[in-house]
Amino acid sequence: MKFLKTLTLIACIASFSTVFSQEISEHAIGLRMGDSDGFGAEISYQKSLSRYNRLEVDLGWRDNRNFSAFKLSGIYQWVLPLDGNFNWYYGVGGGLGNVDFDYLTNDDDGLFIFGAGDIGVEYNFDIPLLISLDFRPEIGLIGYDGFSDNFDFDIALGIRYQF
Numbered sequence: 001m002k003f004l005k006t007l008t009l010i011a012c013i014a015s016f017s018t019v020f021s022q023e024i025s026e027h028a029i030g031l032r033m034g035d036s037d038g039f040g041a042e043i044s045y046q047k048s049l050s051r052y053n054r055l056e057v058d059l060g061w062r063d064n065r066n067f068s069a070f071k072l073s074g075i076y077q078w079v080l081p082l083d084g085n086f087n088w089y090y091g092v093g094g095g096l097g098n099v100d101f102d103y104l105t106n107d108d109d110g111l112f113i114f115g116a117g118d119i120g121v122e123y124n125f126d127i128p129l130l131i132s133l134d135f136r137p138e139i140g141l142i143g144y145d146g147f148s149d150n151f152d153f154d155i156a157l158g159i160r161y162q163f
Helices: 001-020
Strands: 027-036 037-050 053-063 065-081 085-100 111-124 129-142 151-162
Touching: 027 129, 037 065, 037 151, 053 085, 065 111, 111 151
Parallel strands: none
Antiparallel strands: 027 037, 027 151, 037 053, 053 065, 065 085, 085 111, 111 129, 129 151
């Protein structure tokens, strides 16, 4: 009897989430703009993996008078509806990057690898436009001394075209 009640409850929750959920787009491409640890703009691509999951891949770069750098990240995300066209999402992933300081002698240059989390909200317009605001904490795992073992907060605004 207890098993039947549990099974009924699971079926009700699954049907409830299916009725009120919204489909995520198959593909989305655009920009993710934020400023954390010298990284400004990123080219961002999202690919739907299932009805509620997607993969986001971002390539970011930054070039100023003190250093030049790039960062490639991949985040697996779970997307859940909030209200109407609003969704919220969370995810986990990581990436790698390279930094080159313009100082004459600096041993901190080089490759780094990081782990990342992600949480954010997005608004899906009736036209193929998606706007998001997310928070991506990153922790250096391996790399140059200025990044490894550091905790980095990355807050960004994203705008993407859906197709």
